[in-house]
Amino acid sequence: MAEHCEISAAIVVEEKWCVLKVDGYSRAKALLKNGEWMTSAPFSVGGHDWAVEYFPNGHPKDCDHSISLYLLLQSAGAEDVKAKYTFSVLDKNGEPVPSYSRTNNTTETFSKEVSAWGYNNFIEKADLERSEHLRDDCLTIRCNLTVVHDEETIVPPSDLHQHLGDLLMNNDAADLTFQVGGQRFSAHRCVLAARSSVFKAELLGAMKESSSASPIEINDMEADVFKALLHFIYTDSVRPFLDVVMAGHLLVAADRYNIVRLKLICEKKLCCHIDSNMVATSLALAEQHGFHGLKEACFQFLASPSNLEAMMESEGYEHLKSSCPSVLKELIARILPAELKAVKNIIMTMWE
Missing domain, CATH: 3.30.710.10 (Potassium Channel Kv1.1; Chain A)
Incomplete structure (x- = not known):
């Protein structure tokens, strides 16, 4: 029995063939009625056991003028086994006879519910008996079986x-x-x-x-x-350990060259690492370049009086005060309570 394997991307194909030899064609035809069959020896393909069922007088009743052939999945409990098959009468040289060959055009699914597929009218008995392919009352049929295993395609990143x-x-x-x-x-x-x-x-x-x-x-x-x-x-990536200064x-x-994704990555990094020493520098950066997310994160941090006092003692505060006075004005407007509106207005005029 010949066999070979082919591997293609996500599909593994295994092919084998078996030969069913019916010695005593006439005797089998006389003994087995319509719907009765004989079974080939089992053979294994794709990890499953298979057999060919031969009905010398056909199956079902309206096919009694024909030979019926079916491929049977014998493996117990097997589910959704996909296969293609070809049945062929062999000539005296052991070669398939094209006119007496049948191939399913689509892949069939064998399961516990439907374990056999084949042909009710594989060949007319009268045609076979008039042909040269029934020799010495012996009929030879080959079944080529291809089992297809679907395998998950692993796409690398x-x-x-x-x-x-x-x-x-x-x-x-x-x-x-x-x-x-x-x-x-x-x-x-x-x-x-x-x-x-x-x-x-x-x-x-x-x-x-x-x-x-x-x-x-x-x-x-x-x-x-x-x-x-x-x-x-x-x-499209930054170094694994991107520090706050970098x-x-x-x-x-990134802002200068309009690389939006890098801007978002860096802004997020700064927003997640705001402290008293860096907040003044980050706030000046946000104001000068229009980084609204970073500016809001700094304002939220400075809403705490202790954080505000610490920021005013940091090295970056003087730079913030001289380069971005308007952002300090906005900060004061946000942190002063509403009841101090008059005080707020007085302070606001100091920057006008």
């Missing part, structure tokens, strides 16, 4: 970020150079343009020719910040 990260690290086909804080960084025009509307306008617009000829200088950013910015652009610098850089 996207590794696009790894490939682009390698592209950045290895400088493969880089066509741009940036000069930042005394360091040079190679990059790819198309990647930057795809990830940032600002880079797209600069690199594919008026600056296209000049950016190809010489390094692009960025004077108001630290080299480590630009390196982190490039890392995010290529990998988050603040990256937030400004």
Whole structure:
């Protein structure tokens, strides 16, 4: 019995065939009435036991002029076994006779409820008996069976970020150079343009020719910040341990180049790590760049009198007071109780 296995993506296919040899065709036809059958020896395919049922006088009653053949799933308790099959009369050379071959066009499901599939009218007895394929009162039939196992397709997570990260690290086909804080960084025009509307306008617009000829200088950013910015652009991720100071610098850089996801990541980092030493700096940052979520988080933190007092003693307070006086005015307006409206108005005039 020949067999082979084929594996294709999510489907495992196992094929085998068995031969049913009916010695004494005439005797079986005389002894077995319509609806009575003989069964082949069992054979195993796809982890299940199978057999062929041969009805020499057909099944059901209206098929008594034909031979009926059925493929039977014998494995007890098997559920939803999918299979395709072909029944063929074999010629004297053991080859299938095309005119006496039948194949199911769709995959059938064998189960406890429906354990057998086949053909009521596999072949007309009269046609077979006139043919040359009934030799010495012997009929040979082959059943080719294909069992299909559905297997879950395991899709690996996207590794696009790894490939682009390698592209950045290895400088493969880089066509741009940036000069930042005394360091040079190679990059790819198309990647930057795809990830940032600002880079797209600069690199594919008026600056296209000049950016190809010489390094692009960025004077108001630290080299480590630009390196982190490039890392995010290529990998869509930040370094595992993003500290608060770097988050603040990256937030400004992300805002400058309109990289929205990075802005949200950095703003969230700062919102989750507000303390008395950093709140003044974060509040100034939020006011100057319009980071409303960060500004609100700072206001909520400073609603506590003790936090407000600690902030006023921090190093960043003087910078906040000189650079963003309007935000202090807004803070006072929020924290003073309503009954002190007159006092609030007096304080407000101090900034006018």
